[in-house]
Amino acid sequence: MAANDDLFGNAARAKKAPAEARKPAPPPGEEGYTAASIEVLEGLEPVRRRPGMYIGGTDETALHHLFAEVLDNSMDEAVAGHATRIEVFFEPDGFLSVTDNGRGIPVDPHPKFPKKSALEVIMCTLHAGGKFDSGAYQTSGGLHGVGVSVVNALSERLEVEVARAQTLYRQIFERGHPVGKLETVGRVANRRGTKVRFRPDPQIFKDVCKFSPARLFKMARAKAYLFGGVEIRWKCAPELLDPNGKTPAEAVFHFPGGLKDYLAADIEGKTQVADSFFVGRIDKAERHGSLEWAVAWLAHDDGFVHSYCNTIPTPDGGTHESGLRLALLRALKDHAERIGQGKRAGAITADDLMAGCAALISVFIREPEFQGQNKSRLMTVEASRIVENVVRDSFDHWLAASPAQAKNLLDWAIERAEDRLRRRAEKDVARKSATRKLRLPGKLADCTNTAAEGSELFIVEGDSAGGSAKQARDRASQAVLPLRGKILNVASATRDKMAANQQIGDLVQALGVATGAHYRAEELRYDKIIIMTDADVDGAHIASLLITFFYRQMPKLIEQGHLYLAVPPLYKLTQGAKTFYARDEVHRDEIIKKEFGRGKVEINRFKGLGEMMPQQLRDTTMAVGKRTLLKVGIVEEDREETADSVERLMGTKPEARFAFLQERAAFAAQADLVDL
Numbered sequence: 214m215a216a217n218d219d220l221f222g223n224a225a226r227a228k229k230a231p232a233e234a235r236k237p238a239p240p241p242g243e244e245g246y247t248a249a250s251i252e253v254l255e256g257l258e259p260v261r262r263r264p265g266m267y268i269g270g271t272d273e274t275a276l277h278h279l280f281a282e283v284l285d286n287s288m289d290e291a292v293a294g295h296a297t298r299i300e301v302f303f304e305p306d307g308f309l310s311v312t313d314n315g316r317g318i319p320v321d322p323h324p325k326f327p328k329k330s331a332l333e334v335i336m337c338t339l340h341a342g343g344k345f346d347s348g349a350y351q352t353s354g355g356l357h358g359v360g361v362s363v364v365n366a367l368s369e370r371l372e373v374e375v376a377r378a379q380t381l382y383r384q385i386f387e388r389g390h391p392v393g394k395l396e397t398v399g400r401v402a403n404r405r406g407t408k409v410r411f412r413p414d415p416q417i418f419k420d421v422c423k424f425s426p427a428r429l430f431k432m433a434r435a436k437a438y439l440f441g442g443v444e445i446r447w448k449c450a451p452e453l454l455d456p457n458g459k460t461p462a463e464a465v466f467h468f469p470g471g472l473k474d475y476l477a478a479d480i481e482g483k484t485q486v487a488d489s490f491f492v493g494r495i496d497k498a499e500r501h502g503s504l505e506w507a508v509a510w511l512a513h514d515d516g517f518v519h520s521y522c523n524t525i526p527t528p529d530g531g532t533h534e535s536g537l538r539l540a541l542l543r544a545l546k547d548h549a550e551r552i553g554q555g556k557r558a559g560a561i562t563a564d565d566l567m568a569g570c571a572a573l574i575s576v577f578i579r580e581p582e583f584q585g586q587n588k589s590r591l592m593t594v595e596a597s598r599i600v601e602n603v604v605r606d607s608f609d610h611w612l613a614a615s616p617a618q619a620k621n622l623l624d625w626a627i628e629r630a631e632d633r634l635r636r637r638a639e640k641d642v643a644r645k646s647a648t649r650k651l652r653l654p655g656k657l658a659d660c661t662n663t664a665a666e667g668s669e670l671f672i673v674e675g676d677s678a679g680g681s682a683k684q685a686r687d688r689a690s691q692a693v694l695p696l697r698g699k700i701l702n703v704a705s706a707t708r709d710k711m712a713a714n715q716q717i718g719d720l721v722q723a724l725g726v727a728t729g730a731h732y733r734a735e736e737l738r739y740d741k742i743i744i745m746t747d748a749d750v751d752g753a754h755i756a757s758l759l760i761t762f763f764y765r766q767m768p769k770l771i772e773q774g775h776l777y778l779a780v781p782p783l784y785k786l787t788q789g790a791k792t793f794y795a796r797d798e799v800h801r802d803e804i805i806k807k808e809f810g811r812g813k814v815e816i817n818r819f820k821g822l823g824e825m826m827p828q829q830l831r832d833t834t835m836a837v838g839k840r841t842l843l844k845v846g847i848v849e850e851d852r853e854e855t856a857d858s859v860e861r862l863m864g865t866k867p868e869a870r871f872a873f874l875q876e877r878a879a880f881a882a883q884a885d886l887v888d889l
């Protein structure tokens with residue numbers, strides 16, 4: 214299990230208090246700590262200049278982030294095992310104070326700034342504190358964990374009191390600057406800890422500069438739920454409270470049940486699928502770090518997953534959440550297998566199981582990594598595996614211990630999965646009937662005539678030729694569908710592969726007809742389907758693949774004379790003002806002999822349709838009356854032989870296919886040359 218060490222600390226640290234492990238610095242005793250470890254980075258001017266960068270704005274939410282930041286500092290001290298009580302007091306003069314009974318912010322002088330205390334450096338320096346250990350003091354992501362100095366910068370006044378080593382210290386700041394030195398207030402016999410008292414700066418927060426007691430109350434209570442080892446005392450000056458509101462002036466939050474209590478409060482009054490919660494906690498998950506969860510399934514309500522890392526909410530989820538989902542799903546499916554319900558449970562997905570699942574998961578890890586817009590997604594990869602292993606094991610036991618409620622849960626999940634499959638099937642049917650009428654592939658440039666009679670579909674090889682063809686066409690009667698690259702060889706493809714093939718899907722959609730037995734001649738949206746490919750070997754191959762498709766899937770379309778091959782010219786011949794186009798070498802020589810006099814004839818060989826100007830393409834290949842089309846047909850008496858040769862040429866045997874490519878003429882042999 215050594216792989217976990219980098220997440221939760223190394224093996225040597227295994228004996229320490231669990232939560233402390235997330236701070237990689239050796240846990241300094243009160244004497245062992247020296248201010249030398251603090252690295253000075255920056256002053257606080259940038260914070261006042263661009264507060265949004267640090268607290269995400271200057272609105273009411275941002276204002277309350279100040280409280281969250283201070284409270285988080287106390288929580289860190291509690292989670293590390295050094296504080297047991299936190300007091301929050303919203304005072305009559307609008308000051309908010311937070312007090313913890315932790316070790317107290319260090320006050321010894323800073324060696325680099327002998328005139329300044331460690332406390333002053335922490336309060337007046339951006340990111341001060343813990344930079345020495347690869348920035349690992351940062352226990353949270355996003356707007357939290359920015360440092361208490363940010364709160365200081367954005368407060369018109371902030372007072373810190375530290376009770377440490379039987380001495381009470383105090384220092385006062387205004388808008389981030391000390392108004393005096395750190396003073397020794399006096400001796401304290403049995404007190405220890407930190408008190409921060411602050412009032413946000415109206416210059417920064419303008420008209421939203423008032424804390425909401427209800428909001429503070431809920432934030433404080435949520436923290437107590439997230440760490441059962443702390444007691445949070447809430448006090449609010451009665452005159453600041455809404456007389457009609459529910460927020461009390463005083464309360465004590467202490468939830469030894471932790472997340473279990475939180476979940477119970479969250480889903481109060483809602484009917485559950487099982488009769489007990491699935492809860493658990495582990496203090497040294499695979500030796501280090503800790504993990505706690507509480508899960509219930511709601512019979513009639515939507516679920517939720519609220520996740521936390523180091524008591525900081527991670528609303529965008531992350532590795533801990535995905536570990537939880539996987540664990541629940543796998544354990545349930547294993548259980549189903551054990552009780553002979555594996556087959557029925559097969560369809561259950563994590564989403565089915567989570568849809569009505571009310572879950573709380575809280576992890577404590579050192580050096581968490583966050584990502585996302587607000588850094589509110591946990592990215593630490595090991596968390597996923599550890600959560601998965603621990604929760605899965607525990608859920609296995611939970612399911613096995615109470616077969617009746619496990620059965621309830623399993624039946625409920627299976628029902629969810631079946632519901633989902635039924636809904637999807639219904640939706641599929643609805644969509645299919647809708648597409649037949651309305652949907653056309655995005656790449657199709659349809660003609661404006663809606664009647665099939667007189668309208669043509671050009672199937673073109675490649676987007677560039679498609680572009681030329683779209684410009685060259687007669688918009689009223691000619692549609693263009695570009696296909697990218699080679700289409701699937703339907704003679705050798707499986708049905709599934711064919712159904713999933715985008716090119717073929719587009720083609721079928723454009724034609725408006727279904728394949729195979731579902732083909733209805735009256736649904737065909739065009740009179741002529743014209744395959745227009747380059748006059749080269751690749752082009753011939755694509756054409757033959759398409760013909761194979763039609764022959765296999767819509768033989769009627771060929772039988773009823775709807776399928777054609779365009780005959781693009783291969784040569785452009787110019788002499789003076791005279792221009793002619795030639796289909797092939799024979800045609801070329803014929804024209805030269807017949808149409809041109811003595812003298813030099815300029816001969817251009819086209820490499821592909823895309824190389825032709827739209828005007829040229831129109832005049833030579835597309836325009837009715839000027840073009841040549843080959844009509845594809847099946848010669849009746851050869852039917853069997855035709856089927857046979859299609860199999861031979863287009864089937865799975867590559868040698869046969871190769872022979873066809875060389876000869877090029879298999880289908881041309883069955884095509885009549887028609888001038889239209």
Ligand code: 28G
Nearest residue numbers: 238246286287311312313316317318343407408409
């Ligand atoms: C009341 C409102 C907010 C705090 C402490 C305690 C220590 C501390 C705070 O140290 C520098 C960086 C990481 C250790 C730590 C005291 C160790 C020994 C502390 C708070 C040094 C800051 N003695 N309590 N900061 N750390 N409470 N409450 O802010 O390595 S902040």
